[in-house]
Each structure stands twice: as C-alpha cells, then as structure tokens.
Amino acid sequence: MKNISLLAKYRSHLIALERRANLTAETYSFEVRRYLEWLEGEGLSLDSGSASSVQLSDISRYLSRRRSIDGIDSRSIAKAVSALRSFYRFLDEEGYSNSGSFASLLEVPRKVIRFPIVHGKEEIDHLLSLIDTKTPFGIRDRAIYELIYSAGLRISELVSLNVEDLIFSKNIARVRGKGNKERLVIFGPEAEYWLKRYLNEVRQELLGKRIGKALFLNKSSKRLSRKGIWKNYEKLASGAGMSTKLHTLRHSFATELLAGGADLRSVQELLGHAEITTTQIYTHVSSKQLRESHKKYLPNLKTWSAENG
Secondary structure, three states: OHHHHHHHHHHHHHHHOOOOOHHHHHHHHHHHHHHHHHHHHHOOEOOOOOOOEOOHHHHHHHHHHHHHOOOOOHHHHHHHHHHHHHHHHHHHHOOOOOOHHHHHHOOOOOOOOOOOOOOOHHHHHHHHHOOOOOOHHHHHHHHHHHHHHHHOOOHHHHHOOEHHHEEOOOOEEEEEOHHHOEEEEEOOHHHHHHHHHHHHHHHHHHHOOOOOOEOOEOOOOOEOOHHHHHHHHHHHHHHHOOOOOOHHHHHHHHHHHHHOOOOHHHHHHHHOOOOHHHHHHHHHHHHHHHHHHHHHHOOOHHHHHHHOO
C-alpha cells in the first residue's frame, strides 16, 4: 500500500513539477512499478535505515535480471535506468536519506545505433500501386501513404491534420510535431493528385451529414486513428510480400533527399527533428546503400583496379 501511494506521488511529481509529458510519466511509472514489485518480492526496503535497505548492487541485480530473463535490449535498459535515476532523485527530495546517491551512480548504457530500414522509390511506387483505388477507402489510403512519403510525416502528425492545414496553391501542409511545435512541409504532385481525389470524391461521402474538420476520416465519420492506419499498411505490405513498417516511408523520404544532394539542416527542418544529430543517422544509411550498390553492380572493380594499377 505504501509503494502504491509513493508511486502515485512520483507520477504527480513528474507531471506537475518536472513538466514531463504524459507518455514519459506513464513510461517511467511503469518501470518504477516493476522495480517496486521486484523489491517487494526480494524482501528489500527503500528505507535506508532498515536492515533490508536497497544497495546499489541490488539495483544492478535487478537490471541484470531485466536483461537476461525479460530479454530486453540495451535501449530498453537505458529507459529503465533513466526512470530509476529520476525516481531516486524524487526519493531524495522526499527525505529518503542517501537515496539520491543512487541516481548519480547509475549509468545509462551506451545505445546501440540502429540504422533505419529504407526502400527505394521503385519499391514504394510498386507497393502503393497495389492499393485498390476503385474504392473510397483505397483512395483515402493512397492519399495517406503518398502524403507521408512525399512530406516525411510522422503518423501522429498525419492523423492530427485538418482540411484547412492543406495549402494547395503552394503544395504545403501545416503540421504539428513533437511538443506541439508547428512547421510547414512540402508535398509533391503525386501526393497532391491523390489528396485532391480524396477531398473531391471521398471525404464528403465519409463525413455524411456531420460537420468535422479532420482531414482523414474512418467509416464512422471520425478522425482516423494511428492504429487504423498502421493496420491497413501492414495488410498492404503483407499482401506485397514486403517486410516494411509505416515509418519506413518517412525514413525513405529523408534518405532520398540526402542522396539527391539536400543539405542536412534542410532535412532536419523538414523532418521536424529538434537535434541535427537525429537527422545525421540518414547520412550513414545513404553511405551504406552506396556501398551495397557498389558491391552489387561493380563486384570486380576492386580486383580490376589492383590488377591494372
């Protein structure tokens, strides 16, 4: 009961005092709850004055268990460590003596860099051509995926779009990114074509007699959810025999821009990245693709060069 009360107070602390986003507060609270349950199972106490008080070695043992038994990767371990560091700082402020020292001693493991999976334009064009655009929902989905691919949108940005956010005279969309930051993105002629078809032929049919500002609608005339879009894309990819996720369209957009000569800062602005280091990963993807293409199409070039000086 004491732990439940403490966890509730910690979550309120994250939101009210640290101004954390609800999703972050949820994630941290979930990690801390697991930790508290483990402590209880081990007969350990957060009270530093107790004979069974937690030691740094106990926390290390807990994290090792999460890695070995729960099978989580280094990225998830890093999240767990961040949550525990935050929690122990909170405990220090609440008067749990010596608890704050754990926050400074816990080290976040180095993240393993994972290069995003990307597809070439021909692959994406083929995938999108498989959508049955003889149906209203097919036209809607084609407009959705063309817009994500053409403007490099996050799924959350796409579902929050309203009709008024599209400015066809300049082929620009006004989107709200992370932290509710607003930015302008550009979409190409293919996306423009399908968006206009959707607006002229489909949206009013889906809206019926209702009044709504959401751009993309579901069969209930409500704003289409992320889950609905993910589900439809997975079905499309499965039918095409492709191993791909919806976010791959955004990755492919960024990689193509850099491969085409766009500068890193411009791509950062278009993607809505707060830090340019986030965008830099796409330069590695481009280099990797170049090496793979070199190996595929010019496999004997290195040997030939050595033999011919």
